[in-house]
Amino acid sequence: MNLTVNGREHEITSPPLTPLLHVLREELEITSPKAGCQQGGCGTCTVLVDGEPRRSCLTAVATVDGASITTLEGLGEAESLSPLQAAFHELYAAQCGFCTPGMIVASTALLERVGGPVDRDDVLDALGGHYCRCTGYVKIVDAVMAASRGEVGTVGDLPSSEEGEPDVAIKGSPA
Amino acid sequence: MKAVGARLPRYDGVGHVTGRTQYVDDVRVGRVLWAKALRSPHDHAAITKLDTSKAESMKGVHAIITSADVPRNVYGHLEGLGVPGDEPLLADGEVRYKGQPIAVVAAESEEAAMAAVDAIEVAYEPRPALFDIRTALDPDAPQIHPWGNVYPHYGPYNHRRVRKGDVDAAFDKADFIVEGVYRPQAIEQMPMETQVALCVPEANGRLTIYSCTQAMYFSMGVVAAHLEVPLNKLKFIGGTVGGGFGGKVDTATDTICALLALKSRKAVKWRWTREEEFLVSSTRAAWHIELADAVTKDGWILGRRTLTLHDSGAYARFSPYGLTKHAFHHSGAYTIPNLHFDGFVAFTNRVPSTAMRGFGVTSVSFATETHLNRIASVIGVDPWELRLKNANRIGDTTGNGVALQDPSTVAVTLAAADRVGIELGAEYRQMDSEPRTGALLPEHLVAQQRLNAEAH
Numbered sequence: 001m002n003l004t005v006n007g008r009e010h011e012i013t014s015p016p017l018t019p020l021l022h023v024l025r026e027e028l029e030i031t032s033p034k035a036g037c038q039q040g041g042c043g044t045c046t047v048l049v050d051g052e053p054r055r056s057c058l059t060a061v062a063t064v065d066g067a068s069i070t071t072l073e074g075l076g077e078a079e080s081l082s083p084l085q086a087a088f089h090e091l092y093a094a095q096c097g098f099c100t101p102g103m104i105v106a107s108t109a110l111l112e113r114v115g116g117p118v119d120r121d122d123v124l125d126a127l128g129g130h131y132c133r134c135t136g137y138v139k140i141v142d143a144v145m146a147a148s149r150g151e152v153g154t155v156g157d158l159p160s161s162e163e164g165e166p167d168v169a170i171k172g173s174p175a
Numbered sequence: 176m177k178a179v180g181a182r183l184p185r186y187d188g189v190g191h192v193t194g195r196t197q198y199v200d201d202v203r204v205g206r207v208l209w210a211k212a213l214r215s216p217h218d219h220a221a222i223t224k225l226d227t228s229k230a231e232s233m234k235g236v237h238a239i240i241t242s243a244d245v246p247r248n249v250y251g252h253l254e255g256l257g258v259p260g261d262e263p264l265l266a267d268g269e270v271r272y273k274g275q276p277i278a279v280v281a282a283e284s285e286e287a288a289m290a291a292v293d294a295i296e297v298a299y300e301p302r303p304a305l306f307d308i309r310t311a312l313d314p315d316a317p318q319i320h321p322w323g324n325v326y327p328h329y330g331p332y333n334h335r336r337v338r339k340g341d342v343d344a345a346f347d348k349a350d351f352i353v354e355g356v357y358r359p360q361a362i363e364q365m366p367m368e369t370q371v372a373l374c375v376p377e378a379n380g381r382l383t384i385y386s387c388t389q390a391m392y393f394s395m396g397v398v399a400a401h402l403e404v405p406l407n408k409l410k411f412i413g414g415t416v417g418g419g420f421g422g423k424v425d426t427a428t429d430t431i432c433a434l435l436a437l438k439s440r441k442a443v444k445w446r447w448t449r450e451e452e453f454l455v456s457s458t459r460a461a462w463h464i465e466l467a468d469a470v471t472k473d474g475w476i477l478g479r480r481t482l483t484l485h486d487s488g489a490y491a492r493f494s495p496y497g498l499t500k501h502a503f504h505h506s507g508a509y510t511i512p513n514l515h516f517d518g519f520v521a522f523t524n525r526v527p528s529t530a531m532r533g534f535g536v537t538s539v540s541f542a543t544e545t546h547l548n549r550i551a552s553v554i555g556v557d558p559w560e561l562r563l564k565n566a567n568r569i570g571d572t573t574g575n576g577v578a579l580q581d582p583s584t585v586a587v588t589l590a591a592a593d594r595v596g597i598e599l600g601a602e603y604r605q606m607d608s609e610p611r612t613g614a615l616l617p618e619h620l621v622a623q624q625r626l627n628a629e630a631h
Binding site for chain 1: 184185187188189190191192193194195196197198200201203365366367368369416417418420446448449
């Protein structure tokens with residue numbers, strides 16, 4: 001079996017019925033998809049399979065042989081955050097951060113599909129199966145909408161750093 | 176002070192949005208053994224047989240621990256505060272709640288560990304179980320512990336007491352006595368990250384423990400106590416927690432991982448399933464709260480009697496402390512000069528309860544606030560005005576005798592009324608927290624202030 005994960009091709013040696021989540025975490029050591037419930041209920045394990053959000057904990061790896069997988073690691077690095085990553089950061093849409101990988105991955109599919117500004121109902125529909133125990137969702141939904149409108153990097157209004165203070169600008173934000 | 180009021184980026188924000196934040200389950204240390212627990216299927220039972228020999232010889236199994244492997248099996252989370260230990264790390268001869276761990280296996284995969292758990296030979300003799308704290312003190316109730324069904328160590332008493340003023344006199348003077356029973360139920364904290372630990376035995380004899388704990392040095396002390404090792408044998412790495420909400424104050428996985436790592440001489444990870452998190456991890460306590468308030472027809476609360484039963488589940492953990500906080504807050508944000516409070520930490524065969532946001536306080540706040548609405552409806556006064564009239568002010572004293580210097584009840588109540596569009600009479604709108612005078616200093620509070628003055 002083969003998987004292309006975040007643009008890199010891998011030969012997979014796990015047994016065919018191994019959940020994709022375990023292949024990613026244990027065989028490939030890609031750890032942003034989380035084992036929040038391992039029964040398809042919480043959304044923390046969500047990855048993109050050929051662009052579509054899927055619960056990797058319920059996906060036997062054999063059923064996605066040859067597919068292209070995208071996890072949060074593949075969406076952007078600290079220096080090159082995607083608009084959604086920047087929005088989640090600037091608008092404080094992550095608290096403990098454990099649900100964040102699934103939230104951003106699923107939202108990425110939504111924005112790709114719509115291709116322009118999304119409204120609140122679009123976001124609620126796309127993230128309906130994702131639990132966040134910390135933030136109460138409002139900031140998450142706001143961040144997705146802001147990213148879809150291209151407002152990232154302006155809505156945060158972060159102060160510029162002064163000498164001797166840590167740099168508070170968010171690098172890579174498409175201001 | 177430039178940071179105050181400014182929108183600053185979270186120090187861990189970029190890690191969270193790039194998937195680089197490393198939670199315990201994400202730490203990579205090469206191959207690890209996976210732990211799985213044999214848990215009691217009974218709420219209350221004697222363990223009549225426990226034989227791990229067949230399981231130990233199974234393929235992929237590296238270690239199995241039972242109570243016999245724990246240097247100090249019985250320990251209490253509050254021993255540092257003088258609360259005697261009552262909870263075995265692994266059940267020894269008796270189980271007191273469904274899901275209580277009896278033995279834990281470390282094997283090369285979760286599947287191998289589960290298979291070994293299933294191969295452990297165990298037999299039980301079920302005992303009657305107790306679930307209703309209202310019957311915990313009945314003479315014929317099932318006995319949970321050798322010392323009985325209530326935590327017995329509140330000084331000379333088996334319950335937490337508050338005594339203030341003369342409650343009998345207050346009830347004699349009352350125009351109304353308003354009674355109510357409030358029963359807030361257990362709640363699971365439900366972090367998205369389930370309980371998890373990873374322990375790596377180091378070449379120098381120390382243990383490195385990656386912990387999801389909310390209370391690092393506390394957990395370190397708990398592990399050291401069970402293992403009977405000095406703290407310098409333990410290196411704790413933590414601080415990155417996938418949600419806790421109080422549920423990760425108890426040390427759930429660290430000690431077991433440490434013991435399995437010592438026995439197998441390999442790195443051991445124990446990651447609870449979502450089912451374990453819901454069924455076995457500690458919850459917020461359930462409570463039974465009985466209030467009776469002596470009230471005048473113009474809306475003064477002269478006195479309060481309270482009986483609280485705190486459902487600790489099978490073991491004490493932090494409940495004695497939670498009930499103490501409950502007692503301190505039992506008159507709410509209001510000035511009640513005559514108080515009589517008895518609170519019991521009652522044991523049942525439920526999962527042990529523990530901390531959750533506002534530990535011990537939210538339950539009694541729910542009771543107090545609901546009760547104030549009930550009083551308002553019984554005597555026919557406005558519930559906002561009832562609150563503002565009896566609200567704590569500078570110079571008022573709490574149930575446990577603290578003279579208040581900066582109470583915020585009036586300001587908070589006025590702001591809340593404003594937010595929800597409640598129109599209050601002018602005399603209430605203009606209230607502040609300054610010391611009582613005039614109509615806000617009725618005779619029953621004059622007496623209290625005189626007593627305060629004499630005491631100081």
